[in-house]
Amino acid sequence: MARPLFKAYQQNQVYLFPPSLEDLIADNHPVRVVSDVIDRIDIDIIIKKYKGGGTTSYHPRMLLKLLVYSYLNNVYSSRKIEASAKENIYFMWLSGMSQPDHHTINRFRSERLRNILKEVFAQIVLLLVESGHVSLQEIYTDGTKIESVANRYSFVWGKAINSSRDRIRQQLKELWSYTQKVAADEKGDDTPPDFDKIDSKEVKATIEKIDAALKNTEVSKGVKQKLNYARKHWPAKLKKYKEQEKVLKGRNSYSKTDPGATFMRMKEDHMKNGQLKPGYNAQISTHNQFVVNYSLHSNPTDTKTLIPHLEQHKKLYKTLPNVQVADAGYGSEENYLYLQKQGVEAFIKPADFDRKQKRNYQPNPFITGNLEYNALRDEYQCPAGNPMKRTGTIKRKENGLLKTYATYKASGCKNCPLREACHKQKGNRIINVNHKGWKLRNQAHDRLKSEQGVIYRKKRAADVEPVFANIKHNKNFKRFLLKGMDKTEIEWGLLCIAHNLKKIAA
Numbered sequence: 001m002a003r004p005l006f007k008a009y010q011q012n013q014v015y016l017f018p019p020s021l022e023d024l025i026a027d028n029h030p031v032r033v034v035s036d037v038i039d040r041i042d043i044d045i046i047i048k049k050y051k052g053g054g055t056t057s058y059h060p061r062m063l064l065k066l067l068v069y070s071y072l073n074n075v076y077s078s079r080k081i082e083a084s085a086k087e088n089i090y091f092m093w094l095s096g097m098s099q100p101d102h103h104t105i106n107r108f109r110s111e112r113l114r115n116i117l118k119e120v121f122a123q124i125v126l127l128l129v130e131s132g133h134v135s136l137q138e139i140y141t142d143g144t145k146i147e148s149v150a151n152r153y154s155f156v157w158g159k160a161i162n163s164s165r166d167r168i169r170q171q172l173k174e175l176w177s178y179t180q181k182v183a184a185d186e187k188g189d190d191t192p193p194d195f196d197k198i199d200s201k202e203v204k205a206t207i208e209k210i211d212a213a214l215k216n217t218e219v220s221k222g223v224k225q226k227l228n229y230a231r232k233h234w235p236a237k238l239k240k241y242k243e244q245e246k247v248l249k250g251r252n253s254y255s256k257t258d259p260g261a262t263f264m265r266m267k268e269d270h271m272k273n274g275q276l277k278p279g280y281n282a283q284i285s286t287h288n289q290f291v292v293n294y295s296l297h298s299n300p301t302d303t304k305t306l307i308p309h310l311e312q313h314k315k316l317y318k319t320l321p322n323v324q325v326a327d328a329g330y331g332s333e334e335n336y337l338y339l340q341k342q343g344v345e346a347f348i349k350p351a352d353f354d355r356k357q358k359r360n361y362q363p364n365p366f367i368t369g370n371l372e373y374n375a376l377r378d379e380y381q382c383p384a385g386n387p388m389k390r391t392g393t394i395k396r397k398e399n400g401l402l403k404t405y406a407t408y409k410a411s412g413c414k415n416c417p418l419r420e421a422c423h424k425q426k427g428n429r430i431i432n433v434n435h436k437g438w439k440l441r442n443q444a445h446d447r448l449k450s451e452q453g454v455i456y457r458k459k460r461a462a463d464v465e466p467v468f469a470n471i472k473h474n475k476n477f478k479r480f481l482l483k484g485m486d487k488t489e490i491e492w493g494l495l496c497i498a499h500n501l502k503k504i505a506a
């Protein structure tokens with residue numbers, strides 16, 4: 001049998017000329033792309049975050065490179081970044097052999113990059129524009145929900161606060177009327193409290209008034225217990241509800257362990273129990289699969305995120321794109337109107353667009369959208385062929401926008417053979433039509449059916465959606481590590497920068 005041969009192995013070999021890290025890193029390695037790109041950006045905005053004086057700090061450019069390269073390599077924990085800076089030659093090369101600890105890395109990520117990372121991101125995007133990788137004139141926008149690190153059972157519900165407050169209000173009313181009845185002769189302040197505006201102070205004062213009125217009156221054990229409970233708990237509870245409402249800021253829910261997170265339904269429900277989880281609605285705009293704008297929202301509905309997302313685009317690049325492409329989740333009157341006013345051509349599907357494209361689509365002749373409208377006479381024709389005359393106008397504020405609805409009324413519904421299928425109203429059928437909204441939706445529909453519209457629709461799915469697939473599946477990023485809107489937005493920004501740089505490197 002031939003003797004096995006091994007390559008020379010001398011662990012303690014001393015080198016006369018030790019190899020430098022520079023020699024060990026391939027010319028086309030992604031770490032060089034990270035280093036080159038971050039060397040080209042202006043980091044004055046980060047430097048301004050340092051107070052000055054005291055001991056020396058690690059250079060922000062080095063820390064930014066380390067963070068971006070970590071996110072590019074699916075390393076998100078500050079402890080793992082610290083370890084990599086000691087063990088991994090790419091990190092060592094990038095850090096110039098500096099070894100910041102995890103506190104330093106975390107402080108830099110959470111505090112120094114707070115509110116400024118977007119400007120750093122925009123500089124990188126502008127470099128991509130310069131090199132011809134992307135254009136800011138045509139963007140594809142979409143969103144995804146990403147879970148917060150918060151406990152899944154740490155919810156505070158806005159509805160629960162309202163019903164608890166209503167319960168206290170009702171019980172306080174009962175106690176007040178009982179007191180007025182049984183201690184009617186007692187002298188004292190019997191001005192009723194404003195039950196609609198009860199708060200901690202008001203409840204406390206009312207209970208004191210009730211106590212004073214019932215001082216010399218024999219009351220049942222039940223009433224005494226109720227009063228004791230109210231005195232002890234209600235003012236504190238109402239104070240807590242007020243504080244919770246301040247955190248809610250109009251949301252339906254938040255998490256006690258991450259107040260920035262809102263409970264929302266996740267597409268990837270790893271618990272598979274359909275429960276709402278605390279998370280954020282992460283939005284991106286892309287071009288050629290590069291992220292050109294990112295934002296994070298507590299509102300789970302995509303419709304309401306488009307305007308703030310585009311306002312940020314305008315703030316970063318001082319201009320808006322010429323073309324905005326998005327799916328049906330963004331098709332609202334507010335968004336169409338905003339884009340029209342800003343001179344942006346919107347290729348955004350109205351909510352029923354996909355349904356209408358199906359081969360077996362049968363328009364329902366009874367729904368308002370399918371009734372025939374005679375603009376000249378300003379009247380509709382009902383499914384039985386009878387005119388529906390204009391009867392008035394209604395103005396309603398919806399999502400901050402004042403909308404005008406024209407009202408039309410049918411006649412002869414009582415004896416109509418189509419009555420059952422047509423409507424469930426008591427008398428003759430009344431419809432409210434927002435003509436402006438219909439017009440905007442029809443225009444969007446026509447744009448999407450045009451030759452250019454078909455191209456954009458096809459390109460949308462291939463442009464923005466692979467970015468989410470890359471971040472969630474290839475980069476295995478399914479849950480934020482940090483808490484709070486500011487910090488999670490930094491994480492989202494670092495992921496977007498890492499995604500862009502990885503694409504350049506590829």
Ligand code: SF4
Pocket residue numbers: 382383384385386410411412413414416417418419422423428429
């Ligand atoms: S029920 Fe009234 S609105 Fe409907 S088809 Fe008959 S007449 Fe027209």
